[in-house]
Amino acid sequence: GIQVEQSPPDLILQEGANSTLRCNFSDSVNNLQWFHQNPWGQLINLFYIPSGTKQNGRLSATTVATERYSLLYISSSQTTDSGVYFCAVKGTYNTDKLIFGTGTRLQVFP
Amino acid sequence: GAGVSQSPSNKVTEKGKDVELRCDPISGHTALYWYRQSLGQGLEFLIYFQGNSAPDKSGLPSDRFSAERTGGSVSTLTIQRTQQEDSAVYLCASSTGRVYEQYFGPGTRLTVT
Numbered sequence: 001g002i003q004v005e006q007s008p009p010d011l012i013l014q015e016g017a018n019s020t021l022r023c024n025f026s027d028s029v030n031n032l033q034w035f036h037q038n039p040w041g042q043l044i045n046l047f048y049i050p051s052g053t054k055q056n057g058r059l060s061a062t063t064v065a066t067e068r069y070s071l072l073y074i075s076s077s078q079t080t081d082s083g084v085y086f087c088a089v090k091g092t093y094n095t096d097k098l099i100f101g102t103g104t105r106l107q108v109f110p
Numbered sequence: 111g112a113g114v115s116q117s118p119s120n121k122v123t124e125k126g127k128d129v130e131l132r133c134d135p136i137s138g139h140t141a142l143y144w145y146r147q148s149l150g151q152g153l154e155f156l157i158y159f160q161g162n163s164a165p166d167k168s169g170l171p172s173d174r175f176s177a178e179r180t181g182g183s184v185s186t187l188t189i190q191r192t193q194q195e196d197s198a199v200y201l202c203a204s205s206t207g208r209v210y211e212q213y214f215g216p217g218t219r220l221t222v223t
Contacts, residue, residue: 048211096166097155
């Protein structure tokens with residue numbers, strides 16, 4: 001099945017710093033989502049981005065489907081950005097389920 | 111509008127007992143998914159319902175797990191004869207269709223003692 005790899009596994013930042021999280025996937029996809037899992041375990045939708053670029057405030061994401069990767073950019077990080085960021089994809093040839101990466105754990109300190 | 115809701119939020123049960131977990135999807139969403147998040151396995155797919163079609167049960171880990179969706183809305187995940195390895199957070203998600211953005215509920219944390 002499709003493989004999803006995220007990097008880095010852990011990231012520690014000081015408030016105000018910028019960061020880039022990466023998601024690589026091994027096959028064609030027709031759905032890619034970025035989530036933030038907050039300390040209470042809730043998965044919060046950040047982007048639905050099977051291709052192209054989107055921006056939402058301090059966050060933006062780019063997916064290059066032909067090269068099988070997606071990037072999540074966080075600018076001017078805040079302590080509330082802490083948590084785990086997941087990338088999840090649906091393979092084009094298996095559209096029933098999201099396959100999740102192992103996540104990037106982000107800690108932002110004041 | 112209201113998001114996906116799940117109940118209970120926490121459930122502690124003794125090994126060997128049966129449990130039922132409930133999911134209320136976003137109104138109008140035809141697709142409903144169950145996932146499980148555990149320390150050793152990450153986030154993994156369990157089962158998928160789409161409208162009146164037969165569910166995709168390919169992710170259910172054993173025949174102790176079953177799920178149903180009544181009236182195309184509420185879903186119940188049942189685990190029979192629970193084992194300690196069933197301890198995890200069970201997450202429900204819904205979407206407007208099989209390819210589209212999925213929205214997750216807050217999860218049910220199941221602890222089997």
